[in-house]
Amino acid sequence: MIFVENVSKSFVLHNQGAAEIPVMQGASLRVAAGECVSLVGASGAGKSTLMRMIYGNYLTASGRIMVGDLDVASAPPREIIRLRRETLGYVSQFLRVVPRVSTLDVVAEPLLSTGTARDDAMAQAEALLRRLNIPKRLWALSPTTFSGGEQQRVNIARGFAFPYPALLLDEPTASLDPTNRATVLAMIEEAKARGAALIGIFHDHAARDAVCDRQLDVTQFTPGLAA
Amino acid sequence: MTPLLQVENLAKFYGHRIGCTDVSFDLFPGEVMGIVGESGSGKSTLLNCLAGHLTPDRGAVRFDTRAEGLKDTITMSEPERRMLGRTDWAFVHQHARDGLRMNVSAGGNVGERLMAVNARHYGNIRAEAIDWLGRVEITQDRIDERPTAFSGGMQQRLQIARNLVTGPRLVFMDEPTGGLDVSVQARLLDLLRSLVREMNLSAIIVTHDLAVVRLLADRLMVMKDGHVIETGLTDQVLDDPQQAYTQLLVSSVLQV
Amino acid sequence: MSDYNFAYLDEQTKRMIRRAILKGLAIPGYQVPFASREMPMPYGWGTGGVQVSAAVLKPDDTFKVIDQGADDTTNAVSIRRFFQKTAGVAVTEATEEASVIQTRHRIPEAELRADQILVYQVPIPEPLRFLEPSEVETRKMHALEEYGLMHVKLYEDISQHGDIATAYAYPVKVEGRYVMDPSPIPKFDNPKLKMAGIQLFGAGREQRIYAIPPYTDVVSLDFEDYPFQPTKADHACDLCGAEDSYLDELIMDDAGKRMFMCSDTDYCATRRKGGHIGAQGAPHREDAA
Numbered sequence: 001m002i003f004v005e006n007v008s009k010s011f012v013l014h015n016q017g018a019a020e021i022p023v024m025q026g027a028s029l030r031v032a033a034g035e036c037v038s039l040v041g042a043s044g045a046g047k048s049t050l051m052r053m054i055y056g057n058y059l060t061a062s063g064r065i066m067v068g069d070l071d072v073a074s075a076p077p078r079e080i081i082r083l084r085r086e087t088l089g090y091v092s093q094f095l096r097v098v099p100r101v102s103t104l105d106v107v108a109e110p111l112l113s114t115g116t117a118r119d120d121a122m123a124q125a126e127a128l129l130r131r132l133n134i135p136k137r138l139w140a141l142s143p144t145t146f147s148g149g150e151q152q153r154v155n156i157a158r159g160f161a162f163p164y165p166a167l168l169l170d171e172p173t174a175s176l177d178p179t180n181r182a183t184v185l186a187m188i189e190e191a192k193a194r195g196a197a198l199i200g201i202f203h204d205h206a207a208r209d210a211v212c213d214r215q216l217d218v219t220q221f222t223p224g225l226a227a
Numbered sequence: 228m229t230p231l232l233q234v235e236n237l238a239k240f241y242g243h244r245i246g247c248t249d250v251s252f253d254l255f256p257g258e259v260m261g262i263v264g265e266s267g268s269g270k271s272t273l274l275n276c277l278a279g280h281l282t283p284d285r286g287a288v289r290f291d292t293r294a295e296g297l298k299d300t301i302t303m304s305e306p307e308r309r310m311l312g313r314t315d316w317a318f319v320h321q322h323a324r325d326g327l328r329m330n331v332s333a334g335g336n337v338g339e340r341l342m343a344v345n346a347r348h349y350g351n352i353r354a355e356a357i358d359w360l361g362r363v364e365i366t367q368d369r370i371d372e373r374p375t376a377f378s379g380g381m382q383q384r385l386q387i388a389r390n391l392v393t394g395p396r397l398v399f400m401d402e403p404t405g406g407l408d409v410s411v412q413a414r415l416l417d418l419l420r421s422l423v424r425e426m427n428l429s430a431i432i433v434t435h436d437l438a439v440v441r442l443l444a445d446r447l448m449v450m451k452d453g454h455v456i457e458t459g460l461t462d463q464v465l466d467d468p469q470q471a472y473t474q475l476l477v478s479s480v481l482q483v
Numbered sequence: 484m485s486d487y488n489f490a491y492l493d494e495q496t497k498r499m500i501r502r503a504i505l506k507g508l509a510i511p512g513y514q515v516p517f518a519s520r521e522m523p524m525p526y527g528w529g530t531g532g533v534q535v536s537a538a539v540l541k542p543d544d545t546f547k548v549i550d551q552g553a554d555d556t557t558n559a560v561s562i563r564r565f566f567q568k569t570a571g572v573a574v575t576e577a578t579e580e581a582s583v584i585q586t587r588h589r590i591p592e593a594e595l596r597a598d599q600i601l602v603y604q605v606p607i608p609e610p611l612r613f614l615e616p617s618e619v620e621t622r623k624m625h626a627l628e629e630y631g632l633m634h635v636k637l638y639e640d641i642s643q644h645g646d647i648a649t650a651y652a653y654p655v656k657v658e659g660r661y662v663m664d665p666s667p668i669p670k671f672d673n674p675k676l677k678m679a680g681i682q683l684f685g686a687g688r689e690q691r692i693y694a695i696p697p698y699t700d701v702v703s704l705d706f707e708d709y710p711f712q713p714t715k716a717d718h719a720c721d722l723c724g725a726e727d728s729y730l731d732e733l734i735m736d737d738a739g740k741r742m743f744m745c746s747d748t749d750y751c752a753t754r755r756k757g758g759h760i761g762a763q764g765a766p767h768r769e770d771a772a
Contacts, residue, residue, distance in 0.1 A: 018471075056463060057463055059459070059463060078445070099416075100414055100417045332642055332643070339631060342638065
């Protein structure tokens with residue numbers, strides 16, 4: 001489902017003397033449907049960078065990143081937008097939403113934009129919020145005022161609302177209590193069971209060991225750090 | 228898929244000075260594109276060339292017309308272009324008073340585009356106006372008031388209702404949130420975003436506010452000195468800018 | 484009379500105005516710009532109408548002037564005397580005897596014939612002006628037939644007053660093409676705009692001439708659910724008893740006693756001569772005219 005082949009990237013900081021910082025070289029990765037692969041490596045090794053490149057958030061200098069049959073490394077913006085809408089989900093650590101939009105709408109949005117009828121989308125969003133223990137009195141409020149843990153759960157609900165065939169998870173269990181952590185791990189298992197390909201970054205080793213089939217150390221792709 | 232708007236090698240000069248030059252892009256149905264850059268970068272010149280307010284010196288601006296498909300709006304007849312301007316296109320000005328008739332009631336402002344395309348039933352026009360005022364969160368009891376009695380944010384929302392009532396397919400916006408309080412901006416952005424999705428609108432938004440494009444635009448075009456220097460997915464351009472100027476622009480935004 | 488060229492204006496000026504009139508007749512309802520002259524009267528007193536009258540008058544014409552329907556008000560009397568003096572033409576107060584009638588704000592009640600010309604004094608010829616201040620833009624709107632704005636004005640009327648409150652200068656569409664301001668005639672007169680006579684409109688300050696040729700279609704703008712209605716006071720003339728003429732309302736005393744009478748003084752007098760008597764009218768006497 002996800003196939004990364006020999007990709008590289010470097011940052012050029014034009015405003016700091018045009019310093020060129022190579023951050024990734026020769027990275028390759030393959031994730032099959034129903035599989036969950038964890039990216040590991042020291043902080044700064046490039047786990048998030050690789051994940052952002054797969055999502056199209058960072059440009060890729062060379063190599064191929066196939067998600068389904070689209071090469072994210074070379075696809076025009078509108079195809080990446082469609083990929084993100086229909087194929088590739090992303091649960092980040094931070095919530096970025098328009099102020100004033102209700103939590104329920106935030107969670108239902110991926111469903112609405114893929115054509116689910118409003119009533120159905122709302123019902124599914126409610127079910128997800130209930131499962132993740134977001135109190136009902138908060139549903140009509142904007143999540144911008146929520147605590148870190150609540151925002152994280154809203155983010156997860158939104159990320160899992162639509163059954164994406166491929167899903168990127170950046171610290172999905174950080175700042176969660178044991179009950180909710182167990183719920184999220186169950187949701188990851190369910191995604192795998194329906195055939196989704198997952199790539200995750202977990203600092204929570206127990207969680208990682210529970211849901212991931214393989215680990216990939218990105219240090220080997222980090223110029224200057226590779227052994 | 229046919230692009231809704233196809234811009235090819237567009238250029239506009241003011242004497243020897245460059246307004247904008249070598250601009251090419253395709254905009255597809257449902258896409259929202261942001262154009263950012265500092266004052267004088269050519270972004271407003273470009274927007275006005277696209278919307279038919281300025282005549283470019285070179286290039287083509289092809290719009291996917293309902294009757295004839297892609298057609299160059301620069302070479303089409305003026306009546307045809309003006310017809311597009313009040314049916315398939317909408318233009319939201321930075322200052323609401325540039326886009327509203329200040330001596331006409333809110334209902335009349337919204338109804339004007341309907342009457343311009345030959346709506347001749349008062350009751351229907353008024354019902355439509357009430358519906359649209361509701362969609363931009365202006366209560367029905369304000370329908371007979373003039374925009375001069377409205378706050379800045381309300382005027383801007385009225386301008387949006389007036390523009391969208393004929394169901395346009397392409398909306399041009401020039402700094403739509405400029406000059407408004409931050410809380411009012413947020414409400415307007417939320418409104419624009421939901422309208423864009425509900426109506427499957429395509430939009431081109433000129434702004435210098437990067438937060439606005441991050442929330443509204445799918446794609447971004449960065450302009451400097453009349454040239455397009457960088458394009459891409461909005462979050463990609465903002466999070467991984469390639470050009471020196473874009474890096475400076477992104478790093479200059481104060482973090483809250 | 485010998486001190487002036489016939490009808491005051493020099494022949495070159497009259498030719499220029501006649502060209503504008505012919506162009507106006509060729510394009511019904513279209514506002515033709517013309518080089519309006521200074522006239523020996525202030526703007527607002529009918530400088531446009533006077534120039535048009537001067538350009539169409541012939542020595543054998545019979546001239547009539549009405550102001551709000553009356554032949555005997557200051558403005559009407561002055562203009563009538565002006566052409567008596569400068570053109571030496573015959574004058575009359577009787578509508579049917581006149582060959583050229585200059586009017587301010589009324590169309591005579593008696594139906595006009597094909598050999599009669601009605602000349603209107605127009606204050607503001609541009610019907611779109613109140614909503615669109617730019618002349619460049621209004622000209623473009625006429626050229627491209629973009630008349631939605633005209634209905635915005637009627638919409639505003641209904642929304643503010645519950646009905647189309649525009650009672651005079653009610654906009655019309657001429658021969659299915661140009662939207663035109665019929666000068667400040669009451670909308671009661673609008674149906675009469677389709678007539679056998681030639682109608683010429685002159686705006687002196689605004690330097691525009693426009694025209695309606697005989698039997699041209701003139702349609703008053705309206706909404707499907709608020710159709711155009713020519714209205715008048717729901718009363719009969721207190722002097723002549725006419726029920727079909729446009730009425731002026733007069734307050735008679737401090738107690739608020741009112742009287743309604745025909746605004747067209749010639750029409751009223753002719754009826755009274757014919758023996759019609761209204762509720763407060765006395766039988767007609769020759770010397771009272």
